[in-house]
Amino acid sequence: MAPKRRIETMEENRAKLISAARKAFAEKGFAAASMDELTADVGLTRGALYHSFGDKKGLLAAVVAQIDGEMAGRAQEAGAAKGDWEGLLAEGAAYIAMALDPEVQRIVLLDGPAFLGDPSQWPSQNVCLEVTKQAVARLVSEGTLAPVDVEAAARLLNGAALNAALWVAASEEPQSVLPKAVEAFQLMATGLLAKRS
Amino acid sequence: MAPKRRIETMEENRAKLISAARKAFAEKGFAAASMDELTADVGLTRGALYHSFGDKKGLLAAVVAQIDGEMAGRAQEAGAAKGDWEGLLAEGAAYIAMALDPEVQRIVLLDGPAFLGDPSQWPSQNVCLEVTKQAVARLVSEGTLAPVDVEAAARLLNGAALNAALWVAASEEPQSVLPKAVEAFQLMATGLLAKRS
DNA sequence: AATCTCACATACGGTACGTATGTCAATCCG
């Protein structure tokens, strides 16, 4: 066996813990997830956890940052191929669709705000919100959108998408409700468009 | 001393516990609030609590139901004096303003969804959402709003207002941010209006 | 090769929840 480098195994263990935490937090919720179980599942103890993440919330923050990054990547992908305005709509739709994932919903949308506070002040900076803000800023400066406060518009759009997603996820037939949510979202977003002079 | 009726004192104690819980949950959050402290503050023990509310989450549900009812009343007040459309906008603005209250924000908007699940399935039925749905339904049937799915629109509006409120509350100067949030909200809501033919 | 570092394990204390059991006043009934 090649001699295990120290930093190497540490990063492996960090990744293992984050991975196990994603599962446990998504299934049981942050509050009900046991750190003993979590760590035992990957052959470690709480000692590793507290050494790497400081405390339980530190682990949550790491998990949230990881998922948030993945979400922002997907949202950008969805919006990149299209024009600015269509891109924003596509980002919103993608955001709604992603929130159907239990990990996203439970960890990022529910437990994240409850235990880590306002998303805009997370260590991970809430990359998703940042992406939306940039899109809105472009659209405002090019005159497509009315001269609205950029942060306000971005937070409203994200908030609306988030809530739509929670609704879809809680419904009995997500697949039939999803298009309604997307349609209403996109309709509402048109309210931000600049009026034709 | 008039002989204390049994049911009377029980309801008094229930009210005391709910009142104490509102304070404790708002200040420390649901997870960090100690039931021992809570009950001791009003001269009782956990015995009373588990007898009346079943468990910790039962108490949270009772608190949420109370606050939710108060919020719905205020929102209706705000909207009642005006026309349907202006009423909806006023309700949204009122909703945003109310969310500045720490009790509303922490208990109903953050811990409620995290620990009790989707608001639309709460025992309290989320009266707030119901009020918005009724307003939207009226506006759709009278042709003011585009023929959008009522529940979708209501959830999006509430979600947008909610998120705007969290943003305002987390900002350093809530009073200067509040008008921006309300403006953006009302602008976005116009997207739901029926197009002039 | 001896020493050191540090990632992680182990052990402990404290706290909080939920339940099982006890108790006493308010109510009911003969």
Added chain:
DNA sequence: CGGATTGACATACGTACCGTATGTGAGATT
């Protein structure tokens, strides 16, 4: 009117879990 009964609440207990303080051994350093 007085004993039996109910039930609202207190008390006591077991369990689970978090965070910390301390130990340890494999890899890094010299």
